[in-house]
Amino acid sequence: MSAAMSTVPSVINVGADLLADAVSAQAVEVTRVDWQPPMPGTAGDLATVVGDPARAGANDRALQAVLGVTARLVDVLPASEAVGLQPGEFLHAGPPITWERASGPMRGALMGGAALEGLCASPEEAPTLFESGSGVSLAPCHSRSAVGPMAGVVTPSMWMFVLEDTATGRRTYCSLNEGLGKVLRYGAYGPEVLERLRWMSEVLGPLLQASVRATRDSVGPVDVTGILTQMLQMGDEAHNRNRAGTLMLMRDLAPAMVTSGGEATHVAEALRFIGGNDHFFLNLAMPACKLALDAARGIEGSSMVVAMARNGTDFGIQVAGTGDEWFTGPAQVAEGLYLGDYDRSDANPDIGDSAITETAGIGGFAMATAPAIVRLVGGSVPDALATTRRMHEITLGENPRWSVPVLEFQGTPTGIDVTRVCRTGILPQINTGMAGAVAGVGQVGAGLVTPPAEIFPLALSRLAERARDRVDD
Amino acid sequence: MTNHVEVRAGAYADSVTLLQVSRTVQAVDGVLAAQVAMATALNVDVLASMGFDVPGETTSNDMVVALRLETAASLDAALAAVDEALSSASRRESGTTEVAPPRTVASAERRAPAGSVVVVSVPGENAFVEAVDALEADSDVMLFSDNVPVEQEVRLKTLAAERGRLVMGPDCGTAVVDGVGLGFANVVSPGPVGLVAASGTGCQQVLALLDHAGVGVRYAWGVGGRDLSAEVGGRSTREALDRLERQEDVELALVVSKPPAPDVAVAVHEHASRLTTPVELALLGSGQPDLTAAVERVLERLGRTVPSWPVTGAATASGGTFLRGLFVGGTLASEARIIATDRLGGDRGHTFVDFGDDAYTTGRAHPMIDPTLRLEHLAEAGADPDTAVLLLDVVLGHGAEADPAAVLAPVLAEIERPVVAVVVGTAADPQDLARTVDALASAGAEVHLSNAHATRRAVEIVEAAQR
Numbered sequence: 001m002s003a004a005m006s007t008v009p010s011v012i013n014v015g016a017d018l019l020a021d022a023v024s025a026q027a028v029e030v031t032r033v034d035w036q037p038p039m040p041g042t043a044g045d046l047a048t049v050v051g052d053p054a055r056a057g058a059n060d061r062a063l064q065a066v067l068g069v070t071a072r073l074v075d076v077l078p079a080s081e082a083v084g085l086q087p088g089e090f091l092h093a094g095p096p097i098t099w100e101r102a103s104g105p106m107r108g109a110l111m112g113g114a115a116l117e118g119l120c121a122s123p124e125e126a127p128t129l130f131e132s133g134s135g136v137s138l139a140p141c142h143s144r145s146a147v148g149p150m151a152g153v154v155t156p157s158m159w160m161f162v163l164e165d166t167a168t169g170r171r172t173y174c175s176l177n178e179g180l181g182k183v184l185r186y187g188a189y190g191p192e193v194l195e196r197l198r199w200m201s202e203v204l205g206p207l208l209q210a211s212v213r214a215t216r217d218s219v220g221p222v223d224v225t226g227i228l229t230q231m232l233q234m235g236d237e238a239h240n241r242n243r244a245g246t247l248m249l250m251r252d253l254a255p256a257m258v259t260s261g262g263e264a265t266h267v268a269e270a271l272r273f274i275g276g277n278d279h280f281f282l283n284l285a286m287p288a289c290k291l292a293l294d295a296a297r298g299i300e301g302s303s304m305v306v307a308m309a310r311n312g313t314d315f316g317i318q319v320a321g322t323g324d325e326w327f328t329g330p331a332q333v334a335e336g337l338y339l340g341d342y343d344r345s346d347a348n349p350d351i352g353d354s355a356i357t358e359t360a361g362i363g364g365f366a367m368a369t370a371p372a373i374v375r376l377v378g379g380s381v382p383d384a385l386a387t388t389r390r391m392h393e394i395t396l397g398e399n400p401r402w403s404v405p406v407l408e409f410q411g412t413p414t415g416i417d418v419t420r421v422c423r424t425g426i427l428p429q430i431n432t433g434m435a436g437a438v439a440g441v442g443q444v445g446a447g448l449v450t451p452p453a454e455i456f457p458l459a460l461s462r463l464a465e466r467a468r469d470r471v472d473d
Numbered sequence: 474m475t476n477h478v479e480v481r482a483g484a485y486a487d488s489v490t491l492l493q494v495s496r497t498v499q500a501v502d503g504v505l506a507a508q509v510a511m512a513t514a515l516n517v518d519v520l521a522s523m524g525f526d527v528p529g530e531t532t533s534n535d536m537v538v539a540l541r542l543e544t545a546a547s548l549d550a551a552l553a554a555v556d557e558a559l560s561s562a563s564r565r566e567s568g569t570t571e572v573a574p575p576r577t578v579a580s581a582e583r584r585a586p587a588g589s590v591v592v593v594s595v596p597g598e599n600a601f602v603e604a605v606d607a608l609e610a611d612s613d614v615m616l617f618s619d620n621v622p623v624e625q626e627v628r629l630k631t632l633a634a635e636r637g638r639l640v641m642g643p644d645c646g647t648a649v650v651d652g653v654g655l656g657f658a659n660v661v662s663p664g665p666v667g668l669v670a671a672s673g674t675g676c677q678q679v680l681a682l683l684d685h686a687g688v689g690v691r692y693a694w695g696v697g698g699r700d701l702s703a704e705v706g707g708r709s710t711r712e713a714l715d716r717l718e719r720q721e722d723v724e725l726a727l728v729v730s731k732p733p734a735p736d737v738a739v740a741v742h743e744h745a746s747r748l749t750t751p752v753e754l755a756l757l758g759s760g761q762p763d764l765t766a767a768v769e770r771v772l773e774r775l776g777r778t779v780p781s782w783p784v785t786g787a788a789t790a791s792g793g794t795f796l797r798g799l800f801v802g803g804t805l806a807s808e809a810r811i812i813a814t815d816r817l818g819g820d821r822g823h824t825f826v827d828f829g830d831d832a833y834t835t836g837r838a839h840p841m842i843d844p845t846l847r848l849e850h851l852a853e854a855g856a857d858p859d860t861a862v863l864l865l866d867v868v869l870g871h872g873a874e875a876d877p878a879a880v881l882a883p884v885l886a887e888i889e890r891p892v893v894a895v896v897v898g899t900a901a902d903p904q905d906l907a908r909t910v911d912a913l914a915s916a917g918a919e920v921h922l923s924n925a926h927a928t929r930r931a932v933e934i935v936e937a938a939q940r
Contacts, residue, residue, distance in 0.1 A: 011655070012581045012612070014603045015594030018842065019617065019656060022871040023592070025903070028653050031585040034574040035595055035603070043598040050602040051628050056609055181515050337492035340519045341499075341506040375489045375562075386573065392583075393576045423602060424576040445492075 042422045042457050045464040049419055052467035054301030062296035062304040062320045063396045063415045066360070069295050071172075071288035072221035074164045076209040078201070080156035082173050083144040087117065091141045093152025093353045094311025095326040098138070099130040103312035105187025105348050108439030109151035110138075112189030116197050117155045123189040123440075142307055142318070145294070146173040147286045147353035149279075150185035150435055151312065158197070159205030163224060163287045170294065172287040176200055176208070179277040181442060186435040187348070188442035199269075207270045211257035222252045224288040227281070229401050232362065232412070237370035238285040239354055239363030240431040240446060245281035250274050286353060289360035296320045296415075300470075303463055304396060305416040308359045308428065308451060312351035312435070315451045319418055319459045321466065327459040329452030334434050336447015348437040350449045355430045361399050361414035364429035364448065365391040369404045373431065387429050388413065394420040394428065418463065421456045474505065477540040477548055478525050480512065484536035486559060491536075494558040498540070501554045503547030508539045509555060578606035587611070592655055593642075594618055600643065601625040608632045608640070615655050615695065616642030619831070623704050626697065630708035639712045645695035646673020647870075649680070652691055657841055659870035660901035664689020665775060667717035667750070669710055671698050671730035674802030675757060675764060677868060677897050678924055679729060682768040684899040685922055686780050692717060701733030707741045718748045726752045727771055732761070757804060759811050763925035764804075782923040786914035788891035788930070790937035793861035797854040798825035798931075799847050801840040805866045805895065809928040816932045823935070826850065841873045848884055855888030862891045862934040864927065867913070869898030869906060876904060878912035885916035891934050892918040895927040 013020035014033035023030050038046055049055060079085040090113055092106060102110065111126035119136065120126050130136060141148045148154055152175075160173040178196060182188040215222060227248050234244035250271065257267055274280045293306045302320035309316055316326035331349035338346070357363035367374060368388035371381040388404060391413040398411030416428055427450035434445040486494070491509050498507035506523060510516040512531035520527050525539040540551050575581040578591055591607035593600050597620030607614045608629065616629075621643035633640045641648050641655075647670065648655040652663055657673060659680045666688055670676035676693055683690060694713035701707050710728065717726045726748075733741060733756075745752040753774065755767030762770070769779045796813055800806035810825040817823060827833075828840035828847045840847050847865075854860050867877050885892055894913050898906040910920045921927035 010586050010589045011653075012578060012585050012589050012591040012607070013594075014578050014581070014591065015617065019592050019594055019872060022658075023653065023655065025871060026653055029586075031581045031589070032574055033578055033581050033603075034576055035599075036576070037596075038599065047598070047601045047625060050605050051625065181518070337489070337496055339492075340508060340523050372487060372489055375493055389572060393580050419602070420577060420579070426576065 036425065038423045039425055039453065039457055042460055045457070045460045046419055046422060048464040048467055049303055049460060052301055054467070054470065055303060058299050058301035058321060059304055059396050059415070059417065062299045062302040065295035065299070066292045066415060067399060067401075068167070069165045069225070069292040070167070071163045071224040071291045072166055073161060073212055073224055073284065074216055074221045075162035076159055076205060076212050077162055078156065078205065079154050079158050079160050079175070082160040082162055083146055085154065085156040087156055088119065088135045088137060089156065090136065090138050091144060091146060091148060091152065091154035092138055092311060093141060093148045093150065093351060094309040095314050095316030095328050096138070096140055097311040097313055099133075101313050103348050103351065104437045104439040104441070105351060105435035106151050106312045108187030108189050109153035109184050111439065112184045112193055112197075113153045113155040115189065116194055117157060140309070141353055142309060144173070145171060147290045147356050148175055148185070149177070149282055149286065149354045150352040150433060151187055152353050153184060157201050159201060159208070161284055161287060163284070163291050164221075165291050165295070170291065172291040172294065174283045174287040176204060177277060177280045177283040179273070180279065183442060186433070186442040187439050189440055203266050204270050204273065207257055207260060207262045207266060208253070210260035210262065211253045214256035214260060215253060218256070222249065224284050225401065228285060228288060228362065231281070232366055232369050232402050233405055235370055235372060237363055237366040237373065237431065239282065239357040240373050240433070241278070241370045242281040242285065243278045245285065246274065246278055249281050249284065282354065285362070286356050289356045289362070292360055293356065298323065301467070303418040305359055305418060308355040308430070309353045310350045310355065312348055315350060315455065317451065317455055317459060319463065322459060322462045325462065327455045327462070329455045332449050332452060334432050334445075334447035334449035336434060336445050338434070338445035339443060342436070342444035346436055346441070346444050347434045350430075350432060351435055352432065354432065358428050358430050359416060361395065361412040362402060364431045366402070366404060366412045367429065367431070368407050390426055391429060393424050394426050418456055418459045422460050425453070427451055427453055475542050475545045476525055477542060477551075478527060479538045480528055480531050481536040481538065483534065485511070485534065486536070486562065490562045494555065494562060497558040498551060498554045501551055503543045504540060504551050505543060506541040507551070508537070510537055511535070512537045578603045579610070582606065582610035582612065590615060590650055590655065592617060597621045597643070601629065604629050604640065605632065608636060608638050611636055611638060613639045614641065615645055615648050616640060616697065617645060617656050618642070619644040623699060623702075626699060627705055630705060634708055634712065639694060639716070640697075640709055641695035642697040645697050647676045647693065648695040649690060649693035654871045657868065657870055657872040659684065659899045660903070661899055662689035663691035663722070665722065665724035666690050666771060667720060667723040667726045668693035669696060669713040669717070669726060669728045670694070671696050671700055672757065672804040674868060674897065675729045675804035677802070677870060678764050678805065679727065679755070679768055681897045681899055681922060682765060682782070683771070685783065686768070686772055686777060688772065688775065688777060691722065692720060696730075698731065701730050701737045701741065703734040703736060707733065707737045710741055711744050714745060714748060714752065718750050723750055725771060725774060726750050727755060727767070728752060729755045729764070729767075730757065732756045732758045757808065759815065763808055763812060765923040765925040782921065782926055784926070785910050785920045786918055788862065788893050788919035788934060790861070790934045791891060792858070793890060793938050794822070794859050796823040796862055796864060796931055796935050797860050798823070798864040799850055799854065800825065800827050800866050801829055801847065802866050802868055802897070803827045803829050805897070805924045808924055809864060812925055812928045813932050816929070817935065841868050844874060844877065844880055848880065851884055852887070855884075855890050860890045861938040862893060862931045863888065864893050864931040866924065867894060867896045867909065869896065869902040869904040869909060871903065873904065878909045882912045882916040885913065885918055888917070893921065893927050893931045893934070894918045895921045895924045897922075897924070
């Protein structure tokens with residue numbers, strides 16, 4: 001029989017099963033694609049964008065640019081110096097937002113920030129200030145090369161990590177993590193919140209600066225990308241679980257902190273604070289991810305997502321091939337578990353720039369490496385493996401540095417492709433904390449969330465428009 | 474309402490498990506609130522804010538079970554629920570570890586061996602993106618889908634040319650790739666003829682006739698009905714011819730197509746003239762030799778004997794006026810129409826219906842898979858005294874109906890009008906050619922292997938009936 005001598009190695013079938021059956025009947029291996037129609041109304045734009053001669057090369061360049069970045073911790077500075085934040089300027093998470101449209105936790109964080117900066121006598125007086133708009137302005141962290149978890153509010157006196165890509169000198173920034181519970185980023189602004197923030201500015205920031213600089217100048221700056229490589233092999237997915245990363249950071253900085261000349265009690269306080277906050281490293285994972293993704297910004301024709309971010313009201317994405325434009329839709333409420341006797345009705349819609357980790361292929365995308373947290377939604381270990389595998393369906397490639405041992409060291413799924421999200425209807429899986437909907441409450445739970453589906457067809461439509469314009473030129 | 478707080482020294486579960494346990498217990502009847510947590514400073518604060526009194530001497534290595542109950546009577550049930558939830562949280566459930574199938578061709582390409590052939594049969598408006606995935610992974614594409622816009626076809630074939638890949642289609646029903654049939658394909662042996670076919674059933678007719686003559690085919694590349702149009706410019710035809718040229722055992726290449734656009738004809742002829750493999754053209758259209766004649770010419774060029782094309786059974790004229798052609802193969806229908814109208818001098822009320830046409834397939838399977846629609850028309854035309862002869866085709870091979878004779882023969886047996894049928898198939902086809910032919914002949918049909926011969930016989934019956 002001729003088929004036995006065939007050089008046809010295998011057939012991939014997409015569409016009618018009958019045609020796959022006919023090939024199988026000839027003893028030829030068939031890979032069957034589980035095809036489903038794309039998101040409604042996207043077929044035409046998909047053909048345009050996928051048919052764009054620039055796309056394949058642009059996406060290759062975008063992916064390689066992201067994978068080529070190594071983020072190092074080079075400094076710790078007040079926001080006034082790091083990003084030049086002026087009195088009255090506030091950075092916040094997510095796409096642009098006004099006070100009028102801001103959610104409870106965003107308002108709470110802005111109120112606390114205003115009081116911290118002495119713009120008003122107490123947080124309770126801040127709403128009048130923001131309503132009047134006089135002397136205050138809001139801008140997304142992303143617009144200043146920064147990222148912020150949850151509300152992501154940054155004011156000039158807050159200290160920020162400074163990460164640098166050695167090869168290009170590009171930098172990104174992120175505030176210091178306050179810990180869990182009643183904290184500013186979850187919208188709490190009580191006296192204990194402001195007291196902690198003052199201690200962070202007066203004690204923790206300067207100590208970290210001294211130790212980061214001393215480490216940088218002696219053994220070289222802390223390789224944040226390298227710590228991410230290691231922590232992914234230690235059960236962290238670097239969004240909702242940063243335990244190993246936090247401890248490795250402390251290991252790297254502790255010697256220099258001890259010899260920094262700071263008061264011993266302050267050093268002890270700082271180390272206790274870092275060691276007691278499993279999420280401390282999140283604020284390094286996030287700017288490391290942003291530093292990598294920013295390398296792909298502005299690559300014309302690329303359909304790769306370079307940012308996913310939420311402000312508590314809107315969920316927005318930015319795409320490599322569409323400049324700084326945000327494509328936004330309503331932020332969703334996460335599915336998950338609640339602290340205390342809080343429930344879904346207490347939770348604010350999704351908030352924070354921390355989805356930058358998923359955008360870079362970790363967090364929810366690396367769920368398989370952190371099976372402990374799949375229980376946040378009552379799932380199982382196989383669910384975690386399935387989640388990571390599913391994210392490979394919508395990504396351009398794998399990260400060879402960030403691998404998942406339990407999946408035979410397969411690289412993490414990297415580079416969300418707008419066209420593949422629209423084709424498959426598979427939405428990026430994000431691990432997240434949940435803030436209380438009412439200003440001042442703080443954290444109410446943690447769980448899993450996805451972006452609103454409609455923002456991907458919006459981005460696709462703009463990519464199609466730009467592709468058509470290029471042909472016309 | 475009553476509060477219950479107990480400290481379990483030395484008990485441990487991770488915080489996520491405990492959140493889950495708390496949620497489970499909270500759902501128990503009579504429980505107003507439940508918090509099972511390690512007694513960390515944060516959790517003790519949370520418990521205090523909920524109104525629970527936690528004993529001061531706890532440490533973060535102790536587990537606190539705090540319950541708020543409607544009445545104390547619910548306590549035992551609530552504590553049992555805590556224990557059950559704690560033990561089930563540590564129980565291993567066997568979730569599925571099966572890997573989900575790929576959702577796009579791009580994803581499938583990462584899993585399949587390199588150099589696969591990708592068969593695309595999704596709706597036409599979605600076919601392009603899957604085909605691009607295949608080409609970007611350096612695979613050939615068989616585009617079974619129809620309704621693919623011509624500009625997408627040009628784009629695909631340009632991309633394929635850049636990568637040395639072949640796009641078969643769109644609307645490509647049949648291909649044979651190194652002996653493997655794709656789409657609707659007959660089982661043939663390898664041999665000296667290579668095919669380049671713009672038509673699926675046209676290709677199948679050629680395969681069937683060559684097989685009967687003892688001539689095999691290792692490669693039958695489909696190219697799609699528009700490949701030799703001015704817009705597409707014969708891109709796939711040229712690539713397919715180049716591939717046959719590289720195949721040492723191919724002695725002759727046969728191109729089956731509608732007549733090409735004039736410029737394209739020149740280009741293809743020029744291209745063919747640079748090849749060492751001789752190229753024969755079988756063009757489908759008025760004034761051209763039919764496919765059977767083209768196959769005979771191929772056999773002669775190869776120095777093979779032209780066999781007599783088999784006929785089983787005999788139909789005889791018995792009145793009526795019209796030829797009713799009911800086809801599942803588009804090329805077979807148009808070949809019959811051309812031959813018959815040439816002979817009968819125009820349409821004159823004779824009909825040649827292609828049940829594979831879009832008008833009959835929207836929302837339903839191709840008639841080679843689902844015969845229902847044609848069977849209905851067949852019964853109707855068979856009962857009409859104005860019908861002089863029924864002419865129909867049956868196509869065998871991979872992908873086609875498992876046993877077309879089983880449903881067709883009983884309908885034919887009820888029909889009193891003469892029936893001429895062509896059965897397009899090879900001896901090795903899964904349906905069993907001989908058995909199919911016998912079943913139809915036993916039901917009263919005159920059965921041919923050649924569509925052209927079947928059509929001429931039908932025309933003779935019309936003419937005899939009209940005399």
